[in-house]
Amino acid sequence: MSSTVPQAHPLLRTGRAWPGVPDYAWVLLLALGGALPLQAAEQNDAQTTTPSTEQSASDTRKDNPSATALGKVTVTARRREEDSQKVPTPLTVLDGATLESQRISKVQDLQQVLPSVNVAFIHARQSSIAVRGIGNNPASDGLEGSAGVYLDNVYLGRPGMAVFDLLDIEQLELLRGPQGTLFGKNTTAGVLNISTRAPTFTPERTIEVSGGQEGYFQGRGTVSGPLTDSLAGRVSAYHTRDDGYITNVHDGNKLNGGERQGIRGQLLYKPHDDFSLRFINDYNEEDSSYGSMVVYGAAPKFWQRAALVGASPISDPGRDKVNIDSRQHVSVHQGGSSVEANWKLDNDFTLTSISAYRFWNFTPANDEQLNVSAIRNTGVQVNDRQFSQEIRLASPTGGAFDYVLGAYAFNQNLGNRTFTYYGPQADRYLLGTNLNALNDTYSKANGKIETNSFALFSQGTWHLTDKLDFTAGLRGTYEEKDAKVQRFDPVGGAAVSGAAATVRRNQLGAYDSGDLSLYSFAPSALLSLSYQFNDDLLGYASLSHGEKSGGVNLAVASAPTAGADSLLVGPERANDAELGIKSTLFDRRLQLNANLFWTGIHGYQATTYYQPAGSSQLVQVLSNAGDVRSRGLEFEATALPLRGLTLNFNGSYNDVTYLSFKDAPCPAEISTQPGAPATCDLSGKRVVGASKWIANLNGEYKWQLENRFEPYVSASYAYRSEAEGTLDDSSLSKIPGYGLANFSVGLRHDLGDGQLDASVWLKNAFDKEYYLAAFASLNGSYTASVGQPRTLGASLRYDF
Incomplete structure (x- = not known):
């Protein structure tokens, strides 16, 4: 790495900043980019030792194609650095280089590389991550997810907080099964732990530009390095835009596109080996038309009502066309700050403190979904704030017993506003006749909830022999939630009386739930035995219990007719059993891991539907769907069969069914018929969104040419079998199975003090039609979120 100051920074040589990126991002990037080489020259190799995670960017990009063995993967799944092959728990690890080479830059694409994961995505608020079929609860403002998402050790209280470009990622870890004896927030399905790259004391700079079809453009940049002998900094920024891939035939505009941009700044203070302080600030924003969904399936009632108001919805559930006359738009602003401090105490104990604040505005x-004005605009606006504090004490290792103790506090204040602007055709479309009850009215409801959660957790491992370990963990969580829901009288519309006034009052009338409260104490526990048969083979078995507190439905929904208590949902409890092996074979040329699992969920929390008396509209409600069983097999393999060729294969068989769900909503093909029952029994049916079979295969082959040229080719294929689209088990919303193939070809070349990487890539190469989620809508219709079609693009990256 040269220690001289460049004549012109590469970001300046482009002639202008990326459009739409805030000016402050570039000021920080350029300032730090100029300061780092200066400091490197002043240090003059003063840093003689550097942690393994602090390699230069050019080194991390130049994997040795002559390697003949797989390297060790270090994880912190048990809150200390360990070889992933020695951790007795189902765990999948992806490093940042893998995500970059596979062009995985969004959370909704993670199901293409992870086993047992389903991501339902419509837009940032209506998104959810499910593990082993558990956690498909999009748009539940008053309820945490069954699968927890952590960013740099900070729990994200809303799934939408993870909907941003995956920028400058160090590593991603997926832990499956109930978690809580080592993590801040307790979860019943699993944890997705995302770690970003930390500041380095070796200068790093990266700039990358990508372009492709449908107006796709992405620019990313990172600078990192020392500011003083004990202080390092890192700044990363991105800007992404695309036109969208759904055509609105009403006006010819493209939908499901827009702009996203963000910046992350960090400081790492490390005065000596026994103390470090990492300060992270990030900000992300989105201005897009995501949330655009196609009419996927519908009962006859939908088509009859559409004809009644003169609408022409697209009847073919093709993935690229809608016919709507109103705006489709999403605005997201989010960010936060965290401070992580680590002290090495006497006798090699480690004390960790993580303080964090985050906000999310949607x-x-x-x-x-019509080209006439029945509903002009509707949605739920959300403003969320959260604070968290975690303290952990880790004992030294190497003795007969080691442990981790911790305490966690979490506060969340969330408010939402549900709004609907009805148009002049509202009555005919929603009621089937014109009473002027709803036409041209505006309805608004507010919800708020404050959550306070406190927990003590611990986990210890007894090394009974040199090969046999026994691990036990225990957690106690106390949680309280205070909430309120209030709907205001509608405004606008014609003066009404009689039947019209009754309809307006029943559907839009004022309502106040009063103060709602939930209190709970939830235990979590783990028992595990592992046996190291030899250095390359680990076997393990575990039993665990996890609990997640109840929640509140932050919408009026069923409350006016069923009472305010119908807005409350009870806790979700999970019991899990695991049996697995982890092996490294053929002189570290093959890693093969597999595990069997069985999980029983009691009080499974789900978003269901309810039609209040006197109302023509379905409303979402949270409920305890009953008992669910998830069982199956998961496997992972990484192989180095030839010099320069790396293959990864993972997958799962997952049988997820409702053991008992007697008061479930009926599918539209039943509920829209005269004399239809109020509820249906879904016991024995498959859980929504859970594919039975998932398989992901990817590989890269690279070789060395003369003059330091390194060509490479990569390919991936991700398959998932069919899944239930909506909770009511409707045949109209089933999501068929699909497979996605991605390819890329590129050339790396050592240029100057860095490495240049140019590539051409093709995503969804065979233009497969697929869907990310389905949604029950009005009058027995179902809409679906469409996956991205075939996209051809190119990227140019320089690490120096």
């Missing part, structure tokens, strides 16, 4: 505008 504002939508949604059409009712």
Whole structure:
């Protein structure tokens, strides 16, 4: 790495900043980019030792194609650095280089590389991550997810907080099964732990530009390095835009596109080996038309009502066309700060403190899928703030017993505003006749909830022999939630009386739930035995119990007719059993891991539907769906069969069914018929969104040419079998199975003090039609979120 100051920074040589990226991002990037080489020259190799995670960017990009053995993967799944092959728990690890080479830059794409994961995505608020079929609860503002997401050891209280570009990622870890004896927030399905790259005391700089079809453009940049002998900094920024891939035939505009941009700044203070302080600030924003969904399936009632108001919805559930007359828009602003301090105490104990604040603001505008004005605009605006504090004490290792103790506190204040602007055709479309009850009215409801959660957790491992370990963990969580829901009288519309006034009052009338409260104490526990048969083979078995507190439905929903208590949902409890092996074979040329699992969920929390008396509209409600069983097999393999060729293969068989769900909503093909039952029994049916078979295969082959040229080719294929699209088990919303193939070809070349990487890539190469989620809508219709079609693009990256 040269220690001289460049004549012109590469970001300046482009002639202009990336459009839309805030000016402050570039000021920080350029300032730090100029300061780092200066400091490197002043240090003059003063740093003689560097942690393994602090390699230069050019080194991390130049994997040795002559390697003949797989390297060790270090994880912190048990809150201390360990070889992933020695951790007795189902665990999948992806490093940042893998995500970059596979072009995985969004959370909704993670199901293409992870086993047992389903991501339901419509937009940032209506998104969810499910593990082993558990956790498909999009748009539940008053309820945490069954699968927890952590960013740099900070729990994200809303799934939408993870909907941003995956920028400058160091490593991603997926832990499956109930978690809580080592993590801040307790979860019943699993944890997705995302770690970003930390500041380095060796200068790093990266700039990358990508372009592709449908107006796709992405620019990313990172600078990192020392500011003083004990202080390092890192700044990363991105800007992404695309036109969208759904055509609105009403006006010819493209939908499901827009702009995203963000910046992350960090400081690492390390005065000596026994103390470090990492300060992270990040900000992300989105201005897009995501949330645009196609009409996927519908009962006859939908088509009859559409004809009644003169609408022409696209009847073919093709992935690229809608016919709507109103705006489709999403605005997201989010960010936060965290401070992580680590002290090495006497006798090699480690004390860790993580303090964090995050915010998330979401504002939508949604059409009712028609090209006439029945509903002009509807949606739920959300403003969320959270604070968290975690303290952990880790004992030294190497003795007969080691352990981790911790305490966690979490506060969340969330408010939402549910709004609907009805158009002049509202009555005919929603009621089937014109009473002027809903036409041209505006309805608004507010919800708020404050959550306070406190926990003590611990986990210890007894090394009974040199090969046999026994691990036990225990957690106690106390949680309280205070909430309120209030709907205001509608405004606008014609003066009404009689039947019209009754309809307006029943559907839009004022309502106040009063103060709602939930209190709970939830235990979590783990028992595990592992046996190291030899250095390359680990076997393990475990039993665990996890609990997640109840929640509140932050919408009026069923409350006016069923009472305010119908807005409350009870806790979700999980019991899990695991049996697995982890092996490294053929002189570290093959890693093969597999595990069997069985999970029983009691009080499974789900988003269901309810039609209040006197109302023509379905409303979402949270409920305890009953008992669920998830069982199956998961496997992972990484192989180095030839010099320069790396293959990864993972997958799962997952049988997820409702053991008992007697008061479930009926599918539209039943509920829209005269005399239809109020509820249906879904016991024995498959859980929504859970594919039975998942398989992901990817590989890269690279070789060395003369003059330091390194060509490479990579390919991936991700398959998932069919899944239930909506909770009501409707045949109209089933999501068929699909497979996605991605390819890329590129050339790396050592240029100057860095490495240049140019590539051409093709995503969804065979233009497969697929869907990320389905949604029950009005009048027995179902809409679906469409996956991205075939996209051809190119990227140019320089690490120096």
